[in-house]
Amino acid sequence: MCMVCEYLPSLEHWTAVNPGTSSEGRQRSFHSQTACLATVATFYGLSVRPELAGSAYMTSDKKGKAVLCRTIDEVWVAMGELLGREPDALDPELVGALESMRDQARGENR
Amino acid sequence: MIPLIVLAGSLGAGKTTVLRELVENQRDARCHLIVNEIGEVPPSLGDFMVRSESAVVLRGGCACCIRREDLVEDLIAFANDRERQDKDVLFLELSGIADPAPVIHTIFGHPFLANHYDVQEVITVVDAYDSGATRRDGLWARQIALADRCILAKADLVPNEILDELSATIAEINPWASLVSSDHGHLGPARPRRVSEAARPVVDPTNLSAQPEHGALPTVTSIMVGDRFDWGSFGVWLSLLLHRWGHDVLRVKGLVPASPGEYVTIQAVHHVVFPPEHVTLEEHGEGHIVLITKNIDTERLRRSLDAFVQVN
Numbered sequence: 001m002c003m004v005c006e007y008l009p010s011l012e013h014w015t016a017v018n019p020g021t022s023s024e025g026r027q028r029s030f031h032s033q034t035a036c037l038a039t040v041a042t043f044y045g046l047s048v049r050p051e052l053a054g055s056a057y058m059t060s061d062k063k064g065k066a067v068l069c070r071t072i073d074e075v076w077v078a079m080g081e082l083l084g085r086e087p088d089a090l091d092p093e094l095v096g097a098l099e100s101m102r103d104q105a106r107g108e109n110r
Numbered sequence: 111m112i113p114l115i116v117l118a119g120s121l122g123a124g125k126t127t128v129l130r131e132l133v134e135n136q137r138d139a140r141c142h143l144i145v146n147e148i149g150e151v152p153p154s155l156g157d158f159m160v161r162s163e164s165a166v167v168l169r170g171g172c173a174c175c176i177r178r179e180d181l182v183e184d185l186i187a188f189a190n191d192r193e194r195q196d197k198d199v200l201f202l203e204l205s206g207i208a209d210p211a212p213v214i215h216t217i218f219g220h221p222f223l224a225n226h227y228d229v230q231e232v233i234t235v236v237d238a239y240d241s242g243a244t245r246r247d248g249l250w251a252r253q254i255a256l257a258d259r260c261i262l263a264k265a266d267l268v269p270n271e272i273l274d275e276l277s278a279t280i281a282e283i284n285p286w287a288s289l290v291s292s293d294h295g296h297l298g299p300a301r302p303r304r305v306s307e308a309a310r311p312v313v314d315p316t317n318l319s320a321q322p323e324h325g326a327l328p329t330v331t332s333i334m335v336g337d338r339f340d341w342g343s344f345g346v347w348l349s350l351l352l353h354r355w356g357h358d359v360l361r362v363k364g365l366v367p368a369s370p371g372e373y374v375t376i377q378a379v380h381h382v383v384f385p386p387e388h389v390t391l392e393e394h395g396e397g398h399i400v401l402i403t404k405n406i407d408t409e410r411l412r413r414s415l416d417a418f419v420q421v422n
Contacts, residue, residue, distance in 0.1 A: 014384075014385060014386055015341075015342075015345030015346075017374065017385070017386045019341035019366075019368040019374050020368045020369045020372065022369070025369075028342070029341045029345075032340050032341075032342030033342035033343065033345055033346055035342075035343075036342060036346040036347075036418065037346055040346065040350070072345065072346065072349045072350075073349055073353060076349065076350055076353040076354075077353075086354050087350060087353070087354070088350070089347055089350040089351040089354065089414050089418070090351070090354070090406070090410050090411070090414050092410075095410075095413055095414050095417045098417035098418060099413075099417045102417065
């Protein structure tokens, strides 16, 4: 167990580590992770939302097919099954969509 | 946790000579060996000429593939040995044709081994006297790419210009690996492996589009990250990248800022991400992520990461 943030490497996914030492760090990190996952899922016409008090994710398509996933890695597998193709972090269309969202958010903040 | 040091390198590179030196340098530790030979003919343990507390020879196949289950059994047996002591260190010498990545995968993916072994270092022995034939081999570059430390064996047999050229090639493949020469079987002075130094890329971090001159060599992408670095989005990006491209991502290493003076380490080999650790450094600066990949364009990686960590 990490003495700084109580992360249990053998039990938890690596993304569960608390990046900081504050008690809010893990929560903030979880929220940004969930929001990012939801954005990627929306791009692919799917939805991902936290379940079981944040210990799992429900990945579903618009037809109602749903898969309960314990880790982010399982979310990608489920997305691949629901989509019939693998989600890809380097997909130019996904990256372009994320960049457009970022530019739009920057414009609104000005 | 049992400290485990993995030793890789081409056939005849000089791994056993280096192993002997490494073991002799471990003054306060009790050293144990697991040596993998691809041949069926068992070498006598005396051939190793390595003074160790115990030695197991895993022969008749490579531990990274067909003998992997035997390796798991040997590691479990060693961990369960009732005579084991706190001062024990285990050296695992892989065969010359072994890829260290599946071995590391096996240890991190095995519930028992992951909780009993601490993979402290992957050391790759590079044959400085090699004519260049093995350097065209993809495995040669992979063994270097996965190393924390590279040892240039037989450095006394080649002129300095060749050593300089080889050192530059190694640094191009793996910018963070420390490099030591072995002269007449004796290791030269090593740079201290402090996390802050070891994890810092020696390549020009501003040259994000640098491509290797050699087509067969992996691509090194170095990305600096500032205080706005978002761990949550980064986790989504890296896990998605490795899901689709893990086979082509040889290594990821990084140190990212968490709060002033505090960093989190990132290390991955193909699909496997090592448990991140918190590191406190007096010197506070930008963090960085270095990726060693094949078949992935540097600009695509950089643009993708930038798009993801800026999502929120």
